[in-house]
Amino acid sequence: MTAIDVQGLTKTYGETVANDDLSFAVEDGEIFGFLGPNGAGKTTCIRTLMGFQSPTEGTATVLGADVRDAEALREARADVGYLPAHPSFDGDVTGGAFLDFQADLKGDARRAELLELFDPPLDRKIREYSTGNAQMLAIVQAFMHDPDLVVMDEPTSGLDPLKQERFNEFVREERDRGLTVFFSSHVLAEVRRICDRVGIVRDGHLVALEDVADLLGRGGKRVRVQTAERVDPQDFAFEGVLDLSLHGDSAHFTFAGDYDDLIDHLDDLTVVDLTVDEPPLEDVFMHFYGESAPSTTGPEPEDGRV
Ligand SMILES: Nc1ncnc2c1ncn2[C@@H]1O[C@H](COP(=O)(O)OP(=O)(O)OP(=O)(O)O)[C@@H](O)[C@H]1O
Numbered sequence: 001m002t003a004i005d006v007q008g009l010t011k012t013y014g015e016t017v018a019n020d021d022l023s024f025a026v027e028d029g030e031i032f033g034f035l036g037p038n039g040a041g042k043t044t045c046i047r048t049l050m051g052f053q054s055p056t057e058g059t060a061t062v063l064g065a066d067v068r069d070a071e072a073l074r075e076a077r078a079d080v081g082y083l084p085a086h087p088s089f090d091g092d093v094t095g096g097a098f099l100d101f102q103a104d105l106k107g108d109a110r111r112a113e114l115l116e117l118f119d120p121p122l123d124r125k126i127r128e129y130s131t132g133n134a135q136m137l138a139i140v141q142a143f144m145h146d147p148d149l150v151v152m153d154e155p156t157s158g159l160d161p162l163k164q165e166r167f168n169e170f171v172r173e174e175r176d177r178g179l180t181v182f183f184s185s186h187v188l189a190e191v192r193r194i195c196d197r198v199g200i201v202r203d204g205h206l207v208a209l210e211d212v213a214d215l216l217g218r219g220g221k222r223v224r225v226q227t228a229e230r231v232d233p234q235d236f237a238f239e240g241v242l243d244l245s246l247h248g249d250s251a252h253f254t255f256a257g258d259y260d261d262l263i264d265h266l267d268d269l270t271v272v273d274l275t276v277d278e279p280p281l282e283d284v285f286m287h288f289y290g291e292s293a294p295s296t297t298g299p300e301p302e303d304g305r306v
Contacts, residue, residue: 001028001064003149003180004049008058011044018044020204021058026182031175033191033212034184036201042184043085045201046153049182050082063149078106081145085153085184087138091127095120095137099144107145114140117166131158139167143174150174152183156190168194192216219279220256227251228270238265254279 004026011019019041026032034042047053049062051073060067065076089098099111099122115122118136120129129137135158142150156164171181172194185191191198191212198215200208208215220242225231231251236244240257255262255276266274 002026002061003028004032004060004062004151004182006045006049006058006060009045009048009055009060010057011041011048011053012056017204019048019055022201022204022206023058024199024206024209026180028180029175029178030196031171031181031194032183033195033198034182034201035186035191035198036184037186040201041204042201043153044204046085046151046182046184049151050080051077062151078145079148081142081147081150081152083138083142083150083152083155083183085157087134089126089134089137092125094123094125095129095133096122098126098137099141102141103144109144109146111140111144114144117170118163132160132163135159136163147179149180149182152181154185155183156185164190216278220254222275222277222279223251223253223255223262224273224275225251225266225269225271226273228272231269235265235269 002025006022006024009019009022010017022041022045034045036042044053048055048067049060051067051070054068062073063076063079065072067073093101099108102108103111118139120133120137120140126134126137135155139155142152156167159167168190171179175181175194175196195212197211198208199206220240227235227249230249231246233244233246236251236253238257238261240255240261242254242256244251244253246252250273
């Protein structure tokens with residue numbers, strides 16, 4: 001079955017077209033990353049899927065329920081976990097009381113197990129929570145009723161690196177058990193590690209929809225060749241070589257051609273060292289993000305954010 005089916009979804013706020021004719025599907029059992037720069041329209045789409053607002057045009061189904069049909073969506077949501085971008089809690093209640101309340105609404109079969117992994121201080125009032133503790137509480141509530149589909153808006157924001165890794169590992173394990181996951185992210189490293197497919201949005205439009213492996217494959221490989229002699233541009237004038245730079249006895253380039261050709265050409269040289277690496281995802285996404293992409297040499301890429 002298709003867990004989420006978005007069909008020509010458009011949402012406008014006055015003059016702003018936040019989502020413009022989006023169409024894509026999230027299949028059962030996959031982890032689908034919804035990526036895009038700030039203001040691209042990710043939260044707008046997620047809020048429409050959750051039924052908090054109506055589409056201006058087009059529609060979507062969530063576990064078979066049309067988002068325009070409030071009753072059908074309410075029923076379907078019993079099997080959906082939702083983690084909003086900015087979880088809002090009643091600060092006067094304790095984390096434990098909040099989970100008790102949520103348990104009455106939708107069940108909590110997996111609460112204890114989740115609290116082993118994500119451990120906000122349950123006896124403290126939520127107003128005293130750090131950002132990370134509030135995020136962990138929101139994660140526990142999103143998964144504790146053992147949903148079939150989880151929709152998350154930037155789920156790892158506010159988590160420290162250890163908790164982020166724990167969360168990513170948890171999501172992968174849940175996918176292996178059959179859970180479907182749809183989440184928005186700015187964190188490229190996270191996408192590489194956990195997503196099966198990505199949809200990339202920019203200015204409300206879907207600009208790419210593909211397997212992460214294909215996206216990386218199309219970006220070519222980063223090649224560094226060191227030779228016994230000084231290299232010449234002519235040595236690398238063959239199909240598939242991009243962004244060539246020469247440094248004395250070594251050449252650096254992106255290769256998007258046939259590997260047999262590369263090996264044949266390298267055979268003419270005396271190669272003393274050779275590395276072939278995956279390109280950084282940042283380079284692959286730059287193409288889609290254009291000017292809104294970050295510098296890959298700035299401070300942000302350390303955590304892979306775009
Ligand atoms: N309630 C609203 N009223 C008016 N404009 C809105 C509203 N919500 C979102 N927008 C506008 O719609 C566009 C898409 O916003 P949205 O929050 O969906 O983007 P996003 O991709 O989630 O961004 P971010 O990564 O910064 O959270 C933006 O131009 C935003 O200013």
